[in-house]
């Protein structure tokens with residue numbers, strides 16, 4: 431049973447989080463505009479993070495509105511509680527996986543919402559915190575869990591996986607062209623001594639990246655490996671795949687879903703889901719009458735992804751890989767079969 435009160439958690443590692451967010455919100459104005467919400471609406475921010483989107487949304491909703499914010503990271507929930515304290519909107523912050531949103535809302539008696547926003551991935555607050563182990567720029571435990579008490583750390587994953595599994599993770603989640611090479615190197619090193627810190631892993635990757643590869647790389651050789659481990663540790667694609675149909679089912683007709691993603695794997699999932707759910711009958715054209723019953727549930731608001739402006743990228747380089755897709759829930763109709771849809 432989920433209670434909104436769990437969002438009151440405002441500490442991690444036993445230390446109260448007092449500092450302000452370091453996260454700079456990506457595509458703030460564009461996202462809030464395309465969410466198309468107004469006073470009195472009920473909105474979910476599925477990834478509260480530094481609460482930049484939440485703040486702008488909460489201001490729009492006003493005293494009659496409701497903002498429900500999710501984040502797996504207790505620190506994000508604690509900071510958001512402070513940053514959003516002056517809002518008049520009815521605020522509920524929940525430390526939970528967004529994939530559980532339908533269960534959480536049902537347990538609070540909420541059946542539908544007017545808008546949902548996802549701003550996926552990791553926040554600068556997590557990246558800049560050495561103890562959380564997300565970044566190869568800081569030395570710290572190789573952790574990478576969004577939720578500090580989740581069962582699997584990146585170190586445990588690295589030290590317990592076979593070469594095949596590591597190579598699969600680096601290839602699938604990092605699109606690393608030398609996945610097997612790094613998998614072998616990391617596997618061999620971890621058998622001699624467990625890899626426990628971000629710098630141990632970083633140094634290993636640097637030592638085993640030939641100068642000729644490095645010369646051709648536009649990014650740090652650690653980038654893909656660290657991204658892949660983070661995605662695997664937090665089961666990120668699985669959560670996204672689970673939540674999209676849940677989010678759709680929670681949207682009232684006319685309500686919008688905004689998704690900002692930071693790599694092609696996430697964006698591909700969103701693009702495919704939006705495309706499938708915006709299609710009507712999918713029977714073969716040879717069928718004279720629709721038998722599939724499939725009906726469009728979404729209207730695409732953005733036919734192509736929206737990218738941050740050059741000015742935003744110059745101000746906040748982290749925004750450079752962001753892309754946003756938006757879709758709107760259509761009114762519920764009878765099935766194509768019931769409506770006797772004909773193909774001729």
Ligand SMILES: C[S@@+](CC[C@H](N)C(=O)[O-])C[C@H]1O[C@@H](n2cnc3c(N)ncnc32)[C@H](O)[C@@H]1O
Pocket residue numbers: 453454455456476477478479480481482483484500501502503506526527528529549550551552553576669
């Ligand atoms: C890019 S940040 C969001 C930033 C936020 N929109 C802002 O304006 O500051 C992404 C946040 O999503 C959280 N997160 C990632 N996956 C999640 C999941 N499955 N469920 C809940 N929160 C998640 C992360 O902990 C992180 O704080």
